[in-house]
Amino acid sequence: MKILIVDDEALARKRISKLITEAKVTDYIFEASSGKEAIQSILELKPDIIFLDIQMTDMTGFDVLKKIQTPYIPTIIFVTAFDHFAVKAFEVQAIDFLLKPFKKDRFFEALHRGINRIRLNEREAFASKINNLIQFLENEETSLLEKQHKYLERIVLKLGKKYYFVETKDVKHITSSAYYAEIYTYSGKKHIYRISMSDFIKKLDPKEFIRINRSTILRLKEIKEVITEGIGGYSITMNDGKSFSLTKTYKASFLKKIDIKNS
Template structure:
């Protein structure tokens, strides 16, 4: 397990290094003394786990997470001298938090939980691939390609559920999840919008702003709005904003679409 440590206190970093050095299969990939450096190191080193001090110069621990795209975020343990941050830590889906000065046993328990979470993610990816193959072989479906598949497996409450792509109306980002609007129902999946977009056929789906993807077959009309933005009216009656920065690419999709 590769770990990045971020804490502006030298003695706190030294204590973390000492405790982590006694754990098996742990490598300290990098250290940071402020939030901006922590963001840069996480992006460059792609660690499995980040141990972040809550209060740091430039960016605090929570701001470090906000600065990262969901796909860039490792498992996180917060280190703090105050219990008051515990609820905030769990709200951003941290694995755990440890109180400073760090206790070795508490840290070991938190790292073990992080390891279990990372292993579960790896198992989920493997299971998703196996289920994709099973769906393709039993249902006569084409295997997934760069242009998407007939069905997607989404992670809902720890279960992998197949969803027919043609039934998806639109998809929106929701923190570390995405909401799939499917036949007037909503399915939550632990995924990023960018990762979901890569699994969809680009001739059938398009971004309309940084937080939403729409099924082009559901587009009824475009209506002018403010500052170059538009409103996309869907056949379901829903109205979504088309950002000016995505408008040209979105409109061009209709000329390139395959029937």
């Protein structure tokens, strides 16, 4: 059995791969870091199960499925950081999904359901469900993300047995540590949130926040200076004096956002 993991976040792929290995169901685990790479991998490898992230940088998971409308449809387990409409769509079609951040037990449950579907030879029935899901989404007047993507106004955090809230308007910048985000507020406090930076930035209003490297998200209005470092390099200084590097991956979108000509 071949399993393909499709996610543009390396840490997310690594965690899923680790859990599959722990489940001891196969040694044939493959990865794709973009929609384009996923399409190529699916057509070449013909995996039995795919863990498919919905929102990637180049296209959505649904776009990937539209590109592989062939007689061969593998078992898909969708992975998403968004709920509401996405969850409703999956439940209507009885299609499995994992809502990030998911727990180990929930992952194993989805994995073994996918394996059982293969053993029962339910490929045709599942392919029909996938086609119905795509049709369901296409019939909507607005896209999935436009309809249900509400940016966070406050972040729900857990400390021990208690839950508390941090207003996004109080956040100055965010850095990452492994799969955890470190949230720094105007009060000088640091809060820990279990989420990848790729998923976190999708939840934040792009008018307020921007990602400048793999491990840093900044509040736009807190940026004081952008300094050229030579050979196309830039550093960013905040109002509080902290400095961060702007990396190549995020340079073009950042400079466009703040209206600086890329040179």
